[in-house]
Amino acid sequence: MQVKPNIPKGTRDFPPGEIIRRELILNIIKETFTLFGYQPLETPAMENLSTLLGKYGEEGDKLLFRILNSGDFLENVTEEELLRRDSSSVSSKICEKGLRYDLTVPFARFVVQHRNEITFPFKRYQIQTVWRADRPQKGRYREFTQCDVDVIGSDSLLNELELLRVIDEIFARLKVPVTIKINNRKILAGLAGKAGAADRLTDITTAIDKLEKTGKDAVIAELREKGLSEQVIDGLTPVFEIKGDNYEKLTGLRKILSGSHEGMKGIVELETLTRYLDPDPLRCGYQIDLALARGLNYYTGAIIEVKADGVNIGSICGGGRYDNLTGIFGLEGVSGVGVSFGAERIYDVMLQQGRFENVSTAPCRVLIINFGADEYVYALKILKKLHSSGVSAMIYPGDAKIGKQMAYADSLNIPYVALAGEDEIKNGEVTLKNMVTGKQQRISLEETGNLFP
């Protein structure tokens, strides 16, 4: 039976032209990471579920891809458990591994596991695929590439500052106009504490997160729906009213959070960071956004999100500080901060802005026409000459009429074609044709490689 060629929902193929354009992005990101002194790291596609579960909140756990155990995976499941049809308890028995959901948690696991070999503060970057069982949409895939940079083992705000500069540098190099939005979890925690609902921080932050999208009233309605008291809600509403530039927002916050030790700490952190930027401002936008919350519940300090100006595709980069992530794996007192760039979304933004139109997708610069078995030896000489000069080139892979070989070069956008038949061979020459202008010239075999810059 024939199988229909198909790939799973939310995944995609990357044809040659797409890879070439993608690499442009990934190379800039990687170069910039390296420029700032970050070291590369790779971890396995799958982790033990115990590593992954509980790090991303309840929603996150649902979005983990689980890997079925090999062999007789039902061995340890009792009849009763199957009859109860309790998916979550059965799945914990038949799956012990899962695909990584992000790169931060595997990184934290790595740091604890290798704590004795690592020199702290450890600055690493990691560019790998992650998987989420989300329902796909535009700019949202089930398999996508994240480019993470983190500094772990230092609680200095200078790291946040550096990451802001890394973000600025990367998007400046990519020529993608963006705005960085920043907030601090301590401010949100302070607010929740002030309002007398410190234990409901997650509910409060996810509601506040929607402020910009749905408006103040909808947020209040959601808070009510979640069972928060009017008193608590009244305590939170002053934040919704704060307006103005970054410093005005901080001043407004100081009034609301006076007396909250944690809240004030958050304000000081944000303010310090903002002042650090004053003498040498970023090229991109930089906004304190008190509605920014982020659902990933391991963040404890600064939270950062980057939006492409004028493109509605969600955030293209995000991250923050996490103080306790390694604690779960048995290493306390190690604070980290990092951000993650979404390769697919950056690609989509740049595609939408027509930024790839002049990118050449040709496999090589020269196609050498294959005239037949006798001439092939000479064609190989041309090939060697070109290769030794660092010019990418290939001989037409097969036998075909000259016209077909030319058409091959044309359809692959190969800019030059080299021809050498009986006549050229006799004189030790090559005919080189420029496929764009259509002009061709005879040159000696010796100088073949030198004609290219």
Add this chain to the structure above:
RNA sequence: GUGGUCGUAGCUCAGCUGGUUAGAGCGCCAGAUUGUGGCUCUGGAGGUCGCCGGUUCGAAUCCGGUCUUCCACCCCA
């Protein structure tokens, strides 16, 4: 996970309220043109109309299910 939406040739799409052999443009292949691509002309290949089932004398068209696409929510890169 909730609600909605789409699915016809490689691509973009047409196909009126069910009625003979399902079309177009582009692309592809071959020839005109056996050492020269793009332009032109001529010819050709390619479709179980997403899949399964139902209604009907008859289904691309109607109904149900399922998968996929896209959108909103949720969440996020």
